[in-house]
Amino acid sequence: MSNPDSYPKQGSNAPGATREPAAAPRVNAPVRPQQRPAVPAQGQRPTQSQPGQGQRPGAPGQRPAQGAPGLIKPAPKAKVRRARLLVSKVDPWSVLKMAFLLSVALGIVTVVAAIVLWTVLDLTGIFDQVDSLLGTLAGSEGGGFELKKVASLGQVASFATIIAVVNVVLLTALSMLSAVLYNISATLVGGIGVTLTDD
Numbered sequence: 001m002s003n004p005d006s007y008p009k010q011g012s013n014a015p016g017a018t019r020e021p022a023a024a025p026r027v028n029a030p031v032r033p034q035q036r037p038a039v040p041a042q043g044q045r046p047t048q049s050q051p052g053q054g055q056r057p058g059a060p061g062q063r064p065a066q067g068a069p070g071l072i073k074p075a076p077k078a079k080v081r082r083a084r085l086l087v088s089k090v091d092p093w094s095v096l097k098m099a100f101l102l103s104v105a106l107g108i109v110t111v112v113a114a115i116v117l118w119t120v121l122d123l124t125g126i127f128d129q130v131d132s133l134l135g136t137l138a139g140s141e142g143g144g145f146e147l148k149k150v151a152s153l154g155q156v157a158s159f160a161t162i163i164a165v166v167n168v169v170l171l172t173a174l175s176m177l178s179a180v181l182y183n184i185s186a187t188l189v190g191g192i193g194v195t196l197t198d199d
Contacts, residue, residue: 088191092179099175107164114160
Protein backbone atom coordinates (compact mmCIF):
# COMPACT_ATOMS: atom_id res chain seq x y z
CA MET A 1 0.00 0.00 0.00
CA SER A 2 1.18 3.41 -0.75
CA ASN A 3 1.92 5.80 2.02
CA PRO A 4 -0.11 8.99 1.67
CA ASP A 5 2.83 10.91 2.90
CA SER A 6 4.74 9.80 -0.15
CA TYR A 7 2.61 11.92 -2.51
CA PRO A 8 3.72 15.46 -2.96
CA LYS A 9 1.55 17.88 -1.12
CA GLN A 10 0.01 20.89 -2.86
CA GLY A 11 2.15 23.90 -2.44
CA SER A 12 5.19 21.87 -1.49
CA ASN A 13 8.55 22.58 -2.98
CA ALA A 14 8.60 20.05 -5.73
CA PRO A 15 11.48 19.94 -8.10
CA GLY A 16 10.77 21.85 -11.28
CA ALA A 17 7.74 23.60 -9.87
CA THR A 18 7.61 27.42 -10.23
CA ARG A 19 6.65 29.41 -7.24
CA GLU A 20 4.58 32.55 -7.83
CA PRO A 21 5.70 35.52 -5.77
CA ALA A 22 3.09 36.97 -3.52
CA ALA A 23 1.90 40.46 -4.46
CA ALA A 24 2.90 43.13 -1.95
CA PRO A 25 -0.01 44.96 -0.42
CA ARG A 26 -0.37 48.58 -1.66
CA VAL A 27 -0.22 51.18 1.00
CA ASN A 28 -1.78 54.57 0.21
CA ALA A 29 0.80 57.38 0.52
CA PRO A 30 -0.17 60.16 2.88
CA VAL A 31 -1.69 63.13 1.06
CA ARG A 32 0.30 66.31 1.54
CA PRO A 33 -1.72 69.43 2.24
CA GLN A 34 -1.59 72.17 -0.45
CA GLN A 35 0.84 74.93 0.23
CA ARG A 36 -0.84 78.25 0.86
CA PRO A 37 0.81 81.58 0.03
CA ALA A 38 2.68 82.97 2.91
CA VAL A 39 0.66 85.61 4.67
CA PRO A 40 2.78 88.54 5.83
CA ALA A 41 2.81 89.13 9.46
CA GLN A 42 0.93 92.01 10.94
CA GLY A 43 2.77 95.30 10.35
CA GLN A 44 5.03 93.79 7.66
CA ARG A 45 4.83 94.97 4.02
CA PRO A 46 4.66 92.40 1.27
CA THR A 47 7.84 92.10 -0.68
CA GLN A 48 7.70 93.26 -4.32
CA SER A 49 9.79 92.07 -7.15
CA GLN A 50 12.68 94.46 -7.65
CA PRO A 51 14.04 95.22 -11.11
CA GLY A 52 17.14 93.42 -12.11
CA GLN A 53 20.49 94.79 -11.14
CA GLY A 54 21.64 97.44 -13.60
CA GLN A 55 18.16 97.88 -15.09
CA ARG A 56 16.42 101.21 -14.61
CA PRO A 57 12.68 101.24 -14.14
CA GLY A 58 10.85 102.87 -17.02
CA ALA A 59 9.38 106.29 -16.42
CA PRO A 60 5.59 106.58 -16.57
CA GLY A 61 4.36 107.31 -20.08
CA GLN A 62 7.73 106.44 -21.62
CA ARG A 63 7.79 104.09 -24.56
CA PRO A 64 10.00 101.07 -24.28
CA ALA A 65 13.25 101.36 -26.11
CA GLN A 66 13.20 99.32 -29.27
CA GLY A 67 16.73 98.48 -30.13
CA ALA A 68 19.01 101.48 -30.62
CA PRO A 69 17.31 103.84 -33.12
CA GLY A 70 19.56 106.38 -34.78
CA LEU A 71 19.12 110.14 -34.52
CA ILE A 72 16.67 111.66 -37.00
CA LYS A 73 18.42 114.19 -39.17
CA PRO A 74 16.56 117.46 -39.72
CA ALA A 75 15.29 118.15 -43.18
CA PRO A 76 17.61 120.40 -45.16
CA LYS A 77 16.43 123.97 -45.58
CA ALA A 78 15.18 124.89 -48.99
CA LYS A 79 17.50 127.20 -50.83
CA VAL A 80 16.26 130.66 -51.65
CA ARG A 81 15.52 130.83 -55.32
CA ARG A 82 16.70 133.90 -57.16
CA ALA A 83 15.83 135.05 -60.62
CA ARG A 84 17.62 137.86 -62.39
CA LEU A 85 15.49 139.68 -64.95
CA LEU A 86 16.09 142.57 -67.29
CA VAL A 87 13.46 145.20 -68.04
CA SER A 88 14.25 145.50 -71.71
CA LYS A 89 11.08 147.30 -72.84
CA VAL A 90 8.32 149.42 -71.33
CA ASP A 91 4.92 149.83 -72.95
CA PRO A 92 4.39 153.59 -73.53
CA TRP A 93 0.60 153.21 -73.52
CA SER A 94 0.54 151.62 -70.06
CA VAL A 95 2.93 154.29 -68.80
CA LEU A 96 0.63 156.97 -70.23
CA LYS A 97 -2.42 155.59 -68.41
CA MET A 98 -0.64 155.22 -65.08
CA ALA A 99 0.88 158.69 -65.31
CA PHE A 100 -2.50 160.25 -66.13
CA LEU A 101 -4.22 158.62 -63.15
CA LEU A 102 -1.43 159.56 -60.75
CA SER A 103 -1.33 163.16 -62.00
CA VAL A 104 -5.11 163.51 -61.61
CA ALA A 105 -4.86 162.24 -58.04
CA LEU A 106 -2.05 164.69 -57.37
CA GLY A 107 -4.13 167.56 -58.83
CA ILE A 108 -7.09 166.74 -56.56
CA VAL A 109 -4.79 166.68 -53.55
CA THR A 110 -3.38 170.07 -54.58
CA VAL A 111 -6.81 171.73 -54.80
CA VAL A 112 -8.02 170.28 -51.49
CA ALA A 113 -4.81 171.25 -49.72
CA ALA A 114 -5.09 174.85 -50.98
CA ILE A 115 -8.69 175.18 -49.75
CA VAL A 116 -7.88 173.67 -46.35
CA LEU A 117 -4.85 175.93 -45.93
CA TRP A 118 -6.86 179.07 -46.75
CA THR A 119 -9.59 178.05 -44.26
CA VAL A 120 -7.05 177.45 -41.48
CA LEU A 121 -5.41 180.83 -42.09
CA ASP A 122 -8.79 182.55 -41.96
CA LEU A 123 -9.88 180.83 -38.74
CA THR A 124 -6.64 181.55 -36.91
CA GLY A 125 -6.77 185.27 -37.83
CA ILE A 126 -3.58 185.28 -39.85
CA PHE A 127 -5.19 187.42 -42.57
CA ASP A 128 -6.16 190.13 -40.07
CA GLN A 129 -2.67 190.21 -38.59
CA VAL A 130 -1.14 190.52 -42.07
CA ASP A 131 -3.55 193.35 -42.91
CA SER A 132 -2.63 195.26 -39.74
CA LEU A 133 1.08 194.74 -40.35
CA LEU A 134 0.85 196.01 -43.94
CA GLY A 135 -1.25 198.98 -42.82
CA THR A 136 1.37 199.90 -40.21
CA LEU A 137 4.19 199.73 -42.74
CA ALA A 138 2.29 201.72 -45.40
CA GLY A 139 1.08 204.32 -42.91
CA SER A 140 -2.27 205.92 -42.58
CA GLU A 141 -1.93 207.65 -45.93
CA GLY A 142 -1.83 204.39 -47.83
CA GLY A 143 -5.28 203.44 -46.65
CA GLY A 144 -6.37 200.07 -45.37
CA PHE A 145 -5.19 196.85 -47.06
CA GLU A 146 -7.30 193.70 -47.02
CA LEU A 147 -5.61 190.46 -48.03
CA LYS A 148 -8.91 188.62 -48.41
CA LYS A 149 -9.86 190.84 -51.34
CA VAL A 150 -6.69 189.93 -53.17
CA ALA A 151 -6.67 186.22 -52.27
CA SER A 152 -10.20 185.13 -51.61
CA LEU A 153 -11.26 181.50 -51.26
CA GLY A 154 -12.63 181.35 -54.81
CA GLN A 155 -9.51 182.84 -56.31
CA VAL A 156 -7.29 180.41 -54.38
CA ALA A 157 -9.38 177.41 -55.46
CA SER A 158 -9.33 178.55 -59.11
CA PHE A 159 -5.60 179.08 -59.07
CA ALA A 160 -5.04 175.62 -57.50
CA THR A 161 -7.28 174.02 -60.14
CA ILE A 162 -5.33 175.64 -62.97
CA ILE A 163 -2.06 174.38 -61.47
CA ALA A 164 -3.52 170.87 -61.12
CA VAL A 165 -4.62 170.75 -64.77
CA VAL A 166 -1.24 171.94 -65.97
CA ASN A 167 0.45 169.29 -63.83
CA VAL A 168 -1.77 166.57 -65.31
CA VAL A 169 -0.82 167.51 -68.85
CA LEU A 170 2.87 167.95 -68.15
CA LEU A 171 3.31 164.80 -66.05
CA THR A 172 1.45 162.64 -68.58
CA ALA A 173 3.48 163.92 -71.50
CA LEU A 174 6.79 163.68 -69.68
CA SER A 175 6.04 160.12 -68.50
CA MET A 176 5.27 158.94 -72.01
CA LEU A 177 8.38 160.63 -73.33
CA SER A 178 10.45 158.99 -70.60
CA ALA A 179 9.09 155.55 -71.58
CA VAL A 180 10.10 156.07 -75.20
CA LEU A 181 13.57 157.23 -74.21
CA TYR A 182 13.96 154.24 -71.91
CA ASN A 183 13.11 151.81 -74.69
CA ILE A 184 15.71 153.42 -76.91
CA SER A 185 18.33 153.25 -74.16
CA ALA A 186 17.47 149.62 -73.32
CA THR A 187 18.28 148.53 -76.85
CA LEU A 188 21.78 149.94 -76.35
CA VAL A 189 22.71 148.98 -72.77
CA GLY A 190 20.32 146.08 -72.13
CA GLY A 191 17.87 147.68 -69.72
CA ILE A 192 17.64 147.71 -65.92
CA GLY A 193 18.44 144.45 -64.09
CA VAL A 194 16.02 143.21 -61.43
CA THR A 195 16.67 140.30 -59.02
CA LEU A 196 13.60 138.44 -57.67
CA THR A 197 13.83 136.18 -54.58
CA ASP A 198 11.43 134.04 -52.57
CA ASP A 199 10.41 135.16 -49.09
